[in-house]
Amino acid sequence: MTITxxxxxxxxxxSQATVSRALRDDHRVSAATREKVRRAAxxxxxxxxxxxxxxxxxxxxRIGVIVTDLTNPFYPHVVAPLHDELQALxxxxxxxxxxxxxxxxxxxxxxxxxxxxxxxxxTTESRLPAQLDRRGIPYVFLNRDTGQPGDYASVVDNEGxxxxxxxxxxxxxxxxxxxxxxxxxxxxxxxRELGFRLALAEAGIGLPDSRVVRGAFxxxxxxxxxxxxxxxxxxxxxxxxxxxxxxxxxxNAAIAAGLRVPDDLTVIGFDDLPMADWEVFRLTxxxxxxxxxxxxxxxxxxxxxxxxxxxxxxxxxxPTEFVPRATHARLT
Amino acid sequence: MTITxxxxxxxxxxSQATVSRALRDDHRVSAATREKVRRAAxxxxxxxxxxxxxxxxxxxxRIGVIVTDLTNPFYPHVVAPLHDELQALxxxxxxxxxxxxxxxxxxxxxxxxxxxxxxxxxTTESRLPAQLDRRGIPYVFLNRDTGQPGDYASVVDNEGxxxxxxxxxxxxxxxxxxxxxxxxxxxxxxxRELGFRLALAEAGIGLPDSRVVRGAFxxxxxxxxxxxxxxxxxxxxxxxxxxxxxxxxxxNAAIAAGLRVPDDLTVIGFDDLPMADWEVFRLTxxxxxxxxxxxxxxxxxxxxxxxxxxxxxxxxxxPTEFVPRATHARLT
DNA sequence: ACGCGTATGGAATACGTATGCATTGATCTG
DNA sequence: CAGATCAATGCATACGTATTCCATACGCGT
Numbered sequence: 001m002t003i004t005x006x007x008x009x010x011x012x013x014x015s016q017a018t019v020s021r022a023l024r025d026d027h028r029v030s031a032a033t034r035e036k037v038r039r040a041a042x043x044x045x046x047x048x049x050x051x052x053x054x055x056x057x058x059x060x061x062r063i064g065v066i067v068t069d070l071t072n073p074f075y076p077h078v079v080a081p082l083h084d085e086l087q088a089l090x091x092x093x094x095x096x097x098x099x100x101x102x103x104x105x106x107x108x109x110x111x112x113x114x115x116x117x118x119x120x121x122x123t124t125e126s127r128l129p130a131q132l133d134r135r136g137i138p139y140v141f142l143n144r145d146t147g148q149p150g151d152y153a154s155v156v157d158n159e160g161x162x163x164x165x166x167x168x169x170x171x172x173x174x175x176x177x178x179x180x181x182x183x184x185x186x187x188x189x190x191x192r193e194l195g196f197r198l199a200l201a202e203a204g205i206g207l208p209d210s211r212v213v214r215g216a217f218x219x220x221x222x223x224x225x226x227x228x229x230x231x232x233x234x235x236x237x238x239x240x241x242x243x244x245x246x247x248x249x250x251x252n253a254a255i256a257a258g259l260r261v262p263d264d265l266t267v268i269g270f271d272d273l274p275m276a277d278w279e280v281f282r283l284t285x286x287x288x289x290x291x292x293x294x295x296x297x298x299x300x301x302x303x304x305x306x307x308x309x310x311x312x313x314x315x316x317x318x319p320t321e322f323v324p325r326a327t328h329a330r331l332t
Numbered sequence: 333m334t335i336t337x338x339x340x341x342x343x344x345x346x347s348q349a350t351v352s353r354a355l356r357d358d359h360r361v362s363a364a365t366r367e368k369v370r371r372a373a374x375x376x377x378x379x380x381x382x383x384x385x386x387x388x389x390x391x392x393x394r395i396g397v398i399v400t401d402l403t404n405p406f407y408p409h410v411v412a413p414l415h416d417e418l419q420a421l422x423x424x425x426x427x428x429x430x431x432x433x434x435x436x437x438x439x440x441x442x443x444x445x446x447x448x449x450x451x452x453x454x455t456t457e458s459r460l461p462a463q464l465d466r467r468g469i470p471y472v473f474l475n476r477d478t479g480q481p482g483d484y485a486s487v488v489d490n491e492g493x494x495x496x497x498x499x500x501x502x503x504x505x506x507x508x509x510x511x512x513x514x515x516x517x518x519x520x521x522x523x524r525e526l527g528f529r530l531a532l533a534e535a536g537i538g539l540p541d542s543r544v545v546r547g548a549f550x551x552x553x554x555x556x557x558x559x560x561x562x563x564x565x566x567x568x569x570x571x572x573x574x575x576x577x578x579x580x581x582x583x584n585a586a587i588a589a590g591l592r593v594p595d596d597l598t599v600i601g602f603d604d605l606p607m608a609d610w611e612v613f614r615l616t617x618x619x620x621x622x623x624x625x626x627x628x629x630x631x632x633x634x635x636x637x638x639x640x641x642x643x644x645x646x647x648x649x650x651p652t653e654f655v656p657r658a659t660h661a662r663l664t
Numbered sequence: 665a666c667g668c669g670t671a672t673g674g675a676a677t678a679c680g681t682a683t684g685c686a687t688t689g690a691t692c693t694g
Numbered sequence: 695c696a697g698a699t700c701a702a703t704g705c706a707t708a709c710g711t712a713t714t715c716c717a718t719a720c721g722c723g724t
Contacts, residue, residue, distance in 0.1 A: 352713085
């Protein structure tokens with residue numbers, strides 16, 4: 001039923017080995033036979049079986065990408081460029097969501113069906129990296145990492161981004177400032193908070209626990225946090241959100257609460273998703289190059305697979321930039 | 333380096349064949365040896381190589397999913413449930429974007445590395461189905477199909493949805509109505525337009541070409557179409573959009589144009605993405621069960637793979653429902 | 665004691681490709 | 695012209711698993 005290299009060999013009148021070599025442009029096959037084989041393969045519509053190739057070469061040209069939830073608008077913006085860059089590098093993408101049953105996910109990763117893995121969801125206590133190490137499967141962290149030396153990671157200068165925002169808010173005269181940060185077991189959550197706190201402290205501004213919320217980087221986190229922050233004795237005049245998705249939750253909650261942004265409340269995000277620039281939001285945020293973040297991760301992983309990467313680990317850090325739009329205002 | 337069933341066999345003191353049988357719960361292996369093998373496998377951290385299994389069984393337990401662009405908010409909402417349902421059915425998901433170089437995409441699909449394919453981007457003139465047929469690779473259409481009998485497809489009652497909207501707009505008193513439809517070479521674009529037109533005609537309302545735009549189901553399509561529609565001699569009082577993503581583009585463009593929705597303009601979408609319910613939009617739209625759409629497709633594909641599906645094709649059609657929110661108003 | 669059926673496990677092989685090694689001509693060298 | 699070198703190709707095998715076929719041992723009935 002399915003056509004194999006043996007069928008092509010028979011038609012071309014050569015051995016199966018020669019077919020394999022001819023189609024792979026091995027220099028040890030003459031131009032004439034190469035052409036003959038090409039034509040035969042074409043005539044039969046031959047496509048090499050990837051299982052056979054994999055078994056023989058012990059390489060799958062397939063890379064796993066782990067995300068939490070694609071419906072979170074953040075992930076598509078990292079998965080899409082990742083897919084394209086991997087494609088360009090000659091690899092295919094296997095999408096795996098973290099919600100999957102852990103055992104299943106483990107098997108999926110460890111059965112030698114992947115040449116490498118991109119971890120876009122690492123928490124500082126994840127056991128996955130250790131499992132991958134034990135199996136000798138190369139991986140890189142994307143966006144989040146463990147913060148340990150020796151990591152291979154493509155990340156953002158989160159601390160710097162947090163500092164940027166604190167500086168702006170201080171300069172605008174805000175003093176009652178709130179933060180809706182990511183989970184403290186993610187470096188994105190932890191470092192953005194860290195930078196923000198340090199810079200606030202330098203400006204002499206406090207950040208009491210009553211004005212701090214931490215949660216997943218999801219819409220609902222922002223949407224549910226705002227009412228709670230507003231209910232405090234001294235409600236904030238500005239909120240820094242762990243990322244744009246959270247900020248968008250806050251903006252919608254602000255409408256529900258009858259607040260005007262930025263007159264009644266300043267809201268600032270992080271990531272600069274395309275959505276942030278929509279007229280309905282015009283979200284002031286912190287930009288970094290998401291596309292480049294993904295491409296760097298892809299290239300780093302491939303370098304690690306081919307053994308070209310620094311054995312001591314490599315951490316690629318992208319800079320951040322403040323993007324003023326329409327959700328921040330000077331305190332009057 | 334990597335552990336194979338032979339290593340397990342050696343440790344357990346049995347043959348490789350017995351290992352394979354024991355781990356697959358073959359009845360021809362005694363409970364005692366099964367346990368012995370289990371323990372050995374556990375001790376060695378053995379995970380069966382999927383390439384070996386694939387080569388032997390000629391089944392990959394892997395399914396390809398073709399989409400155009402993940403950053404289009406529509407796709408994540410179909411890919412995510414698809415992923416979960418496939419996982420539950422024992423298959424893994426291979427994500428492929430259509431933008432990929434066509435040759436590469438073809439190879440990826442035809443190299444026997446996939447047990448089946450979900451086509452979420454079919455245009456009526458796509459050559460892919462024919463290629464898959466020739467190779468004997470099962471596939472189903474998701475959301476869009478070719479409209480031919482014999483298809484295996486999970487789709488929405490697009491014509492019915494279009495009718496629904498036309499009826500509502502007529503009842504609200506609108507007469508100068510515009511449509512921003514999807515590409516005419518997609519059944520989603522074509523059928524929604526068809527139902528809309530038919531029901532408008534029945535109500536005695538015309539739809540001149542000057543108030544019709546067609547384009548991809550993307551944000552920019554809506555964003556760029558609105559100014560053009562407004563520039564006409566008799567600008568519309570209502571716009572029906574091919575889907576929610578387009579409608580959201582229109583809503584943002586309306587803000588840019590200084591229009592108030594729904595006072596100056598009624599806007600209606602299609603799909604009822606979670607985003608449609610955000611306070612910033614409160615988009616009136618047509619709902620169907622996206623999650624069920626994806627799950628049906630997954631189950632149908634698996635049935636087709638296992639040979640349980642109707643050989644004459646199966647088309648599963650989900651009903652639509654009008655969802656009134658805040659972007660429509662009676663013409664005064 | 666013999667034959668037969670059954671339960672269990674091993675040996676051998678297939679799946680499709682890639683590749684080390686052997687083989688065959690042919691050309692080159694002195 | 696003998697011997698060496700080289701290009702081109704075939705042969706054989708490895709990769710890891712599943713499975714078909716075969717061998718052995720045991721139990722039971724006669």
